[in-house]
Amino acid sequence: QVQLVESGGGLVQAGDSLRLSCAASGRTFSSYAMGWFRQAPGKEREFVAAIGWSGGNTLYSDSVKGRFTISRDNAKNTVYLQMNSLKPEDTAVYYCAADARTYRNDLLVGGKEYNYWGQGTQVTVSS
Numbered sequence: 001q002v003q004l005v006e007s008g009g010g011l012v013q014a015g016d017s018l019r020l021s022c023a024a025s026g027r028t029f030s031s032y033a034m035g036w037f038r039q040a041p042g043k044e045r046e047f048v049a050a051i052g053w054s055g056g057n058t059l060y061s062d063s064v065k066g067r068f069t070i071s072r073d074n075a076k077n078t079v080y081l082q083m084n085s086l087k088p089e090d091t092a093v094y095y096c097a098a099d100a101r102t103y104r105n106d107l108l109v110g111g112k113e114y115n116y117w118g119q120g121t122q123v124t125v126s127s
Contacts, residue, residue: 001096002026002116007093009121012086016125020081021117022096030074031102035113036081038092038123048094050107051052061106064090086125093120 008020019029022034035050050059051069065103069082079096097114 002029002100003086004009004096004116004118006094006118006121007024007098007124009123011124014087014127017082017084018086018123019081020094020096020123022079022081024077024079024098026077027078028100028102029098031119033099033101033107034069034070034072035097035099035108036094037097038090038094039120040089040092042090045064045095045111047109047111050099050109051079052105052107053103057105057107059109063111067119073091080096082085083123086123088125090127091123091125093122095120 003025005023019071031053033052036048037045039045051070055072067085072079096118098116
């Protein structure tokens, strides 16, 4: 079982940066690929980024590619999402999720394929 707790959200202006963190409990964190998703009001949850268990491979949605960076520190059981050049359309609740298929290098973009989820952190970008 893995518990995930996101932090780092807030209210910022367009063009600003934020770094989200997702702290995980459990000894198996380092063997899981991790993902970030977001959900804006009235919209479906969408994939943002994913990172392999070792941190060696990453995947981004087209909407954030070049602006967001996903990373992880397995020694700290934490995954990060560095968000730069934020836009009002980035406003959403951001969730981290864990893929419990251990030591896999293929990254998943479907939310239903992830096994564990955090409670989310709100990011609001004003224009």
